[in-house]
Amino acid sequence: MAFFTTLTSRTFSHSAMMSNSIKNVTVIGSGLMGAGIAQVAAQTGHSVIMVDIDDALVSKAQKRIQDSIQRVAKKKFGENEEASKFISESLSHLTTSTDAVTSVGSADLVVEAIVENLDIKKKLFMQLDKAAPSHTIFASNTSSLSIAKIADATDRKDRFGGLHFFNPVPVMKLLEVVRIAETSQDTYDAMCGWGKAMGKVTVECKDTPGFIVNRLLVPYMFEAVRILERGDASARDIDTAMKLGAGYPMGPFELMDYVGLDTGKFIVDGWHKEFPDESIFNPSPLLNKLVEEGKLGVKTGEGFYKYKK
Numbered sequence: 001m002a003f004f005t006t007l008t009s010r011t012f013s014h015s016a017m018m019s020n021s022i023k024n025v026t027v028i029g030s031g032l033m034g035a036g037i038a039q040v041a042a043q044t045g046h047s048v049i050m051v052d053i054d055d056a057l058v059s060k061a062q063k064r065i066q067d068s069i070q071r072v073a074k075k076k077f078g079e080n081e082e083a084s085k086f087i088s089e090s091l092s093h094l095t096t097s098t099d100a101v102t103s104v105g106s107a108d109l110v111v112e113a114i115v116e117n118l119d120i121k122k123k124l125f126m127q128l129d130k131a132a133p134s135h136t137i138f139a140s141n142t143s144s145l146s147i148a149k150i151a152d153a154t155d156r157k158d159r160f161g162g163l164h165f166f167n168p169v170p171v172m173k174l175l176e177v178v179r180i181a182e183t184s185q186d187t188y189d190a191m192c193g194w195g196k197a198m199g200k201v202t203v204e205c206k207d208t209p210g211f212i213v214n215r216l217l218v219p220y221m222f223e224a225v226r227i228l229e230r231g232d233a234s235a236r237d238i239d240t241a242m243k244l245g246a247g248y249p250m251g252p253f254e255l256m257d258y259v260g261l262d263t264g265k266f267i268v269d270g271w272h273k274e275f276p277d278e279s280i281f282n283p284s285p286l287l288n289k290l291v292e293e294g295k296l297g298v299k300t301g302e303g304f305y306k307y308k309k
C-alpha cells in the first residue's frame with residue numbers, strides 16, 4: 001500500500017482538446033479493466049485518479065496493479081534498479097478515491113469502466129457532466145453498449161467517445177476508438193493521441209454493436225457454448241481445439257472465465273433484448289446457471305473451470 005499516494009489536487013490543463021495533450025485522467029471503476037487502464041495511464045506518465053465505490057474494492061485493485069506492474073517492470077528492465085524506479089515512479093502518479101464526482105474536477109479525460117449496464121452508466125455520466133470542467137472528454141470502455149445512448153445522458157456529445165481496451169490491458173496492444181455522429185474531430189484526435197501515448201495501436205470504428213473485435217469474438221463464444229450445451233464436445237476439448245487448431249492463446253471457455261461471466265451475461269442479455277429475432281443471442285441456460293451460482297470465472301475462483309485462489 002505504501003506505493004500509493006493519497007488523493008491530491010492535480011495540475012489543471014485546458015489543452016486537452018489538442019492531440020496528445022491529455023495529462024489528467026480519471027478512471028471510474030477499478031475492476032479488471034479500470035485497474036488495468038489506470039495502471040497503464042500511470043506507467044505512461046499521466047496523473048491518474050482511480051475510483052470505485054468502496055475502499056475494499058480500491059484496495060483489491062491496488063493489489064492487482066502491484067502484481068501486474070512488477071511483471072511489466074521485470075519484462076522491461078529485468079531485476080535491476082531501473083525496475084524499482086519504474087514501479088515507484090509509475091505508482092506515484094496514481095491516486096485513488098471512492099467519490100466519482102469530486103474526482104473529475106481537474107480531469108482532461110474521464111474513462112468509465114463500470115458494470116456493463118446502460119442505466120447505471122448513464123446515471124454516472126449525468127452526475128459527472130455537472131461536475132467536470134467543460135473541456136473534459138468523456139469516454140466509455142463498454143464492450144457492447146451503444147456509445148450514443150450512453151452519451152445521451154450528457155450535454156457534451158461533441159466531447160464523448162468510446163475507448164475500448166482489451167484484457168489484460170497492460171499486455172493487449174489494441175485500443176478501439178469509437179466516434180459517434182457528434183464526436184468532434186478535436187475529441188477524436190485527442191482520444192487517438194492519448195491511446196498512442198498509452199502505447200496502444202488504435203483502430204477507428206463507428207458506434208456499431210460490439211465495434212470490431214467483439215462483433216467477431218462474441219458470436220464465436222456463443223457458438224462454443226452451444227457446442228457444449230448440445231453435448232457435442234467438452235469445454236476442455238473445445239479449448240484445446242481452438243488453441244492448437246486455430247492458434248488462439250486461450251480457448252473460448254478459458255477466455256470467458258478470464259473476462260468474467262457476469263460481464264458476458266450482461267452482454268448476452270443486452271444483445272438479446274436489442275435483437276430479439278436473432279436466435280444466436282438467445283440466453284444460455286448454462287451461462288445463467290453459472291452466474292446465478294456466483295461462478296463468475298477466474299475472479300471468483302470458479303466459472304467453466306476451477307481456479308486456485
Ligand SMILES: CCCCCCCCCCCCCC(=O)CC(=O)SCCNC(=O)CCNC(=O)[C@H](O)C(C)(C)COP(=O)(O)OP(=O)(O)OC[C@H]1O[C@@H](n2cnc3c(N)ncnc32)[C@H](O)[C@@H]1OP(=O)(O)O
Pocket residue numbers: 067068069071072075142143165166167168170171172213214217218221222223225226249250255256259263264265267268282283284287
Ligand atoms: C450462449 C451465451 C454465451 C456467450 C458468452 C459471451 C461472452 C461474451 C464475452 C465478451 C467479452 C468482451 C470482452 C471485451 O470487451 C474485449 C476483450 O478484452 S476480449 C479479451 C481479449 N484478451 C485476450 O484475448 C487474451 C488472450 N490471452 C492471452 O493473450 C494470454 O493468454 C495472456 C497474455 C492473458 C496470458 O498469457 P500466458 O502465456 O497464458 O500467461 P503468462 O502468465 O505466461 O503471460 C504471458 C506474458 O504476459 C504477461 N502478463 C500476463 N498477464 C499480465 C498482466 N495482467 N499484467 C502484466 N503482464 C501480464 C506475463 O508477465 C508474460 O510476460 P513474459 O515477458 O512473456 O513472461
Ligand SMILES: NC(=O)C1=CN([C@@H]2O[C@H](COP(=O)(O)OP(=O)(O)OC[C@H]3O[C@@H](n4cnc5c(N)ncnc54)[C@H](O)[C@@H]3O)[C@@H](O)[C@H]2O)C=CC1
Pocket residue numbers: 028029030031032033034051052053057100112113114115116117124141142143144164165166167258259260263
Ligand atoms: N472484462 C473484460 O474483459 C472487458 C470488459 N470491458 C468492459 O469494461 C467495463 C468494466 O468491466 P470489468 O472491469 O470487467 O468489470 P468488473 O466487474 O471487474 O469491474 C467493474 C467495477 O466498477 C465498479 N463500479 C460499479 N459502479 C460504479 C460506480 N457508479 N462508480 C464507481 N465504480 C463503480 C464496481 O464496483 C467494480 O469494481 C464493462 O463495461 C465491460 O463491458 C471491456 C473490455 C474487456
